[in-house]
Structure formats: C-alpha cells, structure tokens
Amino acid sequence: VPGLTVWDVGGQRKMRPHWKHHFLDTAGLVFVVDSADGRRLDEARKELHRILRNHSLKGVPFVILANKQDLPGAQSPETLCQELDLRRACEGRAWFIQPCSATMGVGLEEALTWLTTRNWTTSG
Template identity: 35%
Template sequence: MAGFFSSLLQWLSGLFFSKTAEIAIVGLQASGKTSFVNVLGSGQWSEDVVPTVAFNLRKIRKGNVTMKIWDVAGQPRYRSIWERYCNGVDAVVFVVDSSDKEKFETARFELHQLLAQPTLHGVPLLVLGNKNDLEGHASVNELIKALQLDKITNRPVSCYSCSMKSQHNLDIVLQWLSGRSH
C-alpha cells in the first residue's frame, strides 16, 4: 500500500511541479547530435545513425523535466537555418567531434556566425566535445581555445567533454539542461 501512495504522490508532483525546456542542438555533420538525442531519449547508442535531413523534433521526459529538442542538420546547406531553430529556445547545444581537429576552424566560424544573430542574444550555450572515447580527442581547454569560447561574453557558456557511445558525462549534461527549464 505504501508503494501505491508513493507512486500517486510522484504522479501528482509531476502534474503540478513539472518543468519544460526547449533546446536546439546544432553542430557540423557527423559530430554526434542525433546520437546525443537518441541516447537522451532511450539510453541506447547505435553505430547506425542516419544523417539528419533539415531537422528532427523530439520530446524527451527526464524526471520532472520535459525537453523539446530540435536536432538540426549540420551539413553546409542547412547551417543557414540554424538560427530559425535556435530562436526562442532555453539553450543552444553545440556538438563538436572532439577527435576531428581539422574541423575545429569551421566549427568555430559557424558557431560564432550563429551567436552573432541578434535574436539569440543571451541564450545560454553548452558546447559538447563528443567522442572523448577516441584516441587523440581534444580536451575541454583545447576546445575552449580552438572555438574561442572565452571570447563569448553575452551569454552563459559551458563546455564539457563527453561520449555518447560510453555515455561519459551524460549525467552532468542532463543536469545542465535541466537547469535551463522553467
């Protein structure tokens, strides 16, 4: 009987104390954006992820937080639409393949182009250096320097090294995202 009341209380608190967060996930192609959304939603990582065309919308509930997540394609032809999906969100998540250092300059350019849009002024930014399970990946300090995150002053900025495959640091990332809910 105590289990029933505990379940009932949890259900009721979810009704009255639930929070929402709208998140846009952007980054260059093959950085792990869709894998991130899949791991958040199902807890499962897969090698067989089809590249996103334009965008995917997914709602994921974690505890008392419901996240509406825009997973936006990273191929060059879609980067011009990033702003549209980032406008009005509670946070922007920029995913970088931390093992592909040759793409850091392009990633920096695209990130700063996006953040220069007046409609995104003040929107919190989370940079995820994904694929830290691969040898030779960049550290958080290397990412901060390569992407010039220290030059971004008009919004809160956080950067974490993570791996969708091993789910390393996923708990910290979820905590950060939940902190953006209202």
C-alpha cells in the same frame, strides 16, 4: 519541471542556412564538436561564432559537447576552449563545455542537467 523540445538540426553545410528558423524562442543551445577531428575545428569555430551573433540567441545559455573523448587524440575541453575562442564568443552569456562520448553515453546527462537546472531568467 517543464518538458524539453529538442531539435537536432544537423551539421551538414546544406542544412546550416536553415538553422536560424529554430532560434526564435530558444531557451538553451547545445553545440556538438568532434574532439577527435582537429581538421574541422576552424569550421566549427566559424559556425559557432556565426550562431552566437544571431540576435534571437542573445544571452541564451549554451553547452559545448566535446564529443568523442573516448577516441585517441581527442582534444581536451581546455584545448577546445582555446581553439574555438569560447571566452570571446561567449562574453555576456552563461556557457559550459562538457567532455563526452555520445556512443558510450558519458557526459550527456551532466550537460543537460547544467542547461536545465538553472533559472536563466534571473541568473543568466
């Protein structure tokens, strides 16, 4: 099994213009959403859609980590799917939304297993 090279490029606004430098030769994408912060979902949706339109990421499979599911008021993966308009943004590519809690370590293994155990070159 080949190793993974992972980049945590951060979500701060000043870092976003630099994200594109990490897209070339990307085999999979993980996008983390704060499920407990409904105020920032519109911003997350816009950024995600912008990323997915990048030519270098065409057809690249990706996982949405619906983080902070352990907090009161966290939106469900189903609600996030609607709020982020994932069905439209993800047309023509494999994708998966995984509820998780990064601080508790819940859901992370499932997300990475989904991303790394498929033969994307033939099943995309």
